[in-house]
Amino acid sequence: MTTGRPAPPRTHRRPRSRRVRIALVSGAVAVLLAVAVVAAVVVVPLVRPPGPRPLFQLPVACGETWQLGTYPGHDDFDVDLFPTEGEAWGRPVLASYAGEVTVAGINGSLGGRNPRNPDGPRGRGGGYWVKIDHGGRWETQYLHLLEPPLVRVGQRVAQGEQIGRVGSTGNSGAPHLHYEQRRGWEKVEAHFDGAPSGITHDDTEYTVRRTSRNCVPG
Numbered sequence: 001m002t003t004g005r006p007a008p009p010r011t012h013r014r015p016r017s018r019r020v021r022i023a024l025v026s027g028a029v030a031v032l033l034a035v036a037v038v039a040a041v042v043v044v045p046l047v048r049p050p051g052p053r054p055l056f057q058l059p060v061a062c063g064e065t066w067q068l069g070t071y072p073g074h075d076d077f078d079v080d081l082f083p084t085e086g087e088a089w090g091r092p093v094l095a096s097y098a099g100e101v102t103v104a105g106i107n108g109s110l111g112g113r114n115p116r117n118p119d120g121p122r123g124r125g126g127g128y129w130v131k132i133d134h135g136g137r138w139e140t141q142y143l144h145l146l147e148p149p150l151v152r153v154g155q156r157v158a159q160g161e162q163i164g165r166v167g168s169t170g171n172s173g174a175p176h177l178h179y180e181q182r183r184g185w186e187k188v189e190a191h192f193d194g195a196p197s198g199i200t201h202d203d204t205e206y207t208v209r210r211t212s213r214n215c216v217p218g
């Protein structure tokens with residue numbers, strides 16, 4: 001015999017709401033984890049202070065002397081390189097420093113300038129180009145290459161490794177290498193072999209000669 005009222009039949013209400021609550025909590029935890037992962041992987045590297053400047057070398061063959069210059073309307077810190085001897089067309093373009101290729105493709109449009117047709121139609125932008133991530137938020141860029149880059153995205157390159165050849169694709173008046181060094185989001189004054197280039201703004205035309213120390217180590 002029972003005393004008092006029998007216990008009410010168990011409903012499914014509580015277990016179901018507990019299950020819903022667990023699902024909601026796990027969903028929230030998953031979202032928080034995803035946010036944390038995005039913050040760690042994407043945001044932290046972007047706000048982390050840049051590392052020390054790599055010992056960049058001229059992006060051309062060891063021992064060669066090139067003219068580095070800029071002109072009004074170029075852009076601050078942009079460097080155009082022309083050889084002081086011989087033809088510019090097809091000269092090897094070398095990685096300034098070891099790193100990982102993050103861009104190897106076409107910027108803007110190629111146009112139609114090549115050694116057989118140097119005054120062909122001008123393209124837009126950088127033409128064939130390469131971007132290398134050197135770690136510590138340092139990057140270099142190489143524009144107007146003659147042909148598709150010799151490297152591919154994701155490839156590790158050594159300092160001095162050839163990544164392309166000098167050309168005049170994109171918005172380029174004559175065969176040359178347009179080159180930039182970047183720290184984080186900003187272009188900075190290009191340094192070579194530890195010395196500043198002196199190219200800081202594009203208010204006036206400015207040129208300087210430097211000899212490449214981009215020599216294979218050892």
Ligand SMILES: [Zn+2]
Pocket residue numbers: 074078079080177178179
């Ligand atoms: Zn340029």
